[in-house]
Amino acid sequence: MSGFMNHVTRKVAVDIFWRLSTWMAWCLPFYIGFFIIEHFVPQIQIDLNFFDGTIQSAKVYMLVVGIILALSVPGAYIRNGVTRKNMFNGVFIGMSCTVGVLSLVVQILYGLSLWIFGNEFGQSNGLSQIYHNQFLSLFLIFFLLCVIYFAIGWLIGLAFSRYGFLSGMFSIALSIVLVGLSEYFWNSYMKLPWRLDLLMSWLPDTQILFVTGFVGSAVILALLIALLHMMIRRMPIKP
């Protein structure tokens, strides 16, 4: 009963998987449409190929979805007699499944775009160039970054809703550091508003190995999950 994946956790996971997948299914066609239009209208200056463009949008999307769910999901489940632990495990398992499917779909679409249009936006030093034709690596990177951004969304959402404004601001500061590190591990150049990315300029400008990036991201994710777990374990719900 108290196992990691009991039947309640599984139900929550299925709920979250379908909800996120439905939202995703609504967004993806628009995104693909935009990519195709962009390709045929020469006036639009584009320097990102399908993969590099998609991963940027997906990260922002996961961040926003994370914040929204963090505000509404815990209360809804606890009110219906689901424990915090089952709720949290369910949300992260369901979300990971959605991101896994999305990552796979993006790899397939990216492969298709290469086949149809060729590697014509290869000038950008995006992830797709660093890991050119390494689909498994790209799959993992896409997956890890999306999950991290979702977790950060939860961190910000919970900090604001549970601990108030100051803690919320602190969680944003912490998030910038964690986002900066995650991006650094994959040599991607962050574009944060107000040049906040300069905060991370102290990091050495060197090529980072896939293994290092992978381990580094996993550590950040583990840290985030531990932090969220601490926040949720005894979280009070306001009636």
Place this chain on the structure above:
Amino acid sequence: MTTEIKADHVSLRLGNHNVLSDISFQLKGDKIYGLLGRNGAGKTSLLSLLASFREPTEGTIRINDEMPFENDRVMNQVNFVYAKDQSNETETVKGMLEFAERYRPNWNAEYALKLVKRFKLPLDQKVDALSKGKQSALDVVIGLASRTSVTIFDEAYLGMDAPARSVFYEELIKDYAEHPRCMILSTHLISEVASLIEEVMIIDCGKLLLHESVDTFMSHGLSVTGPAEKVDQLTSGLHLLKQQQLGRTKSVMIYGQLESGRRAEFESAGFELGPIGLQELFIYLTEHEGDEE
């Protein structure tokens, strides 16, 4: 199996504020309990501890001998229905019912639909588009159809008009009679639930003032009317809740168990004796100095 709830020296502090202090009680059996208290007395806080919305700062709560907080077996059997803000709830009525059905093991879908019809709820409408009364009705439907062993209604009728409230009480009693379970009603409309509840708990300023069967509680109240001097003389030393005088006639409300013979003494003095209603008893027991005027 009947339900037993036990609170042992429970206190709750929020910030610097003592919301509940040293509350102990035992709710034994599948009865309908009334939790009464004035605004801010701590009713909702106490109930949210039972529902594992939060933990007590001190003391323990046990439901059927188990700690409820984060306990799957207990939490899915406790339903806390209260008038929550649903102005942003974009789920449909049907969706809300399906969600509750998914997580409440004793859910009865047939009964839920019957109640939906009785309260005239539109299944396909979004919850935020419903009137406050209909939103409350939906909460009540979910609370009843969940058939949880502990079902708590905290001012659940908010916004419901008198006929709808009447349907609520009727369905509550009907379903309780067929499926006895521990029900806790917390309310300000005391006269409406006075005949529904079997035991009454009154909390005042975060403390448990009393917990008795309604019959015992009511038998402790007595209103005595007669000539002023004589009433004063014969009721001196008793716990008087309220005194009123009109001309030379005085009426007092006595609270507490009377010594045997005392009642006969009043009767032979020609006093007019009468019961005090639950609501009046509650009002006078929780009235504080400076409340009046």
Place this chain on the structure above:
Amino acid sequence: MREPMNDGRPIFVQIAEHIENEILEGSLEELGQVPSTNQFATFYKINPATAAKGVNLLVNEGILYKKRGIGMFVAEHAREKLIEKRKKTFFNDYVAAMLHEAEKLQIEKETLIQMIEDGQK
């Protein structure tokens, strides 16, 4: 049916009295089945335990009897017993009060008797 449960006396007493009246007026026949406590509870919107308490009051007086697993029935001679019982309290409940009121209004004994005779016609 009459509007119940708000004359200030304990509800179970009122329930018992209600059943007594039904028997006296003949709506409940001797050896006939009485509605279940749950039916009483639902009808009057009162707690089933209270309804049961009222019914048990009459069981103890031998007015009703339980058939295990079937329900509650009106006992034989229940009506007679009730009439006896009510007669005993009739003076206190009605006559004494009437005399008290008559005294206040200075109604003569003869007038009172005349009123009763007129009323019975």
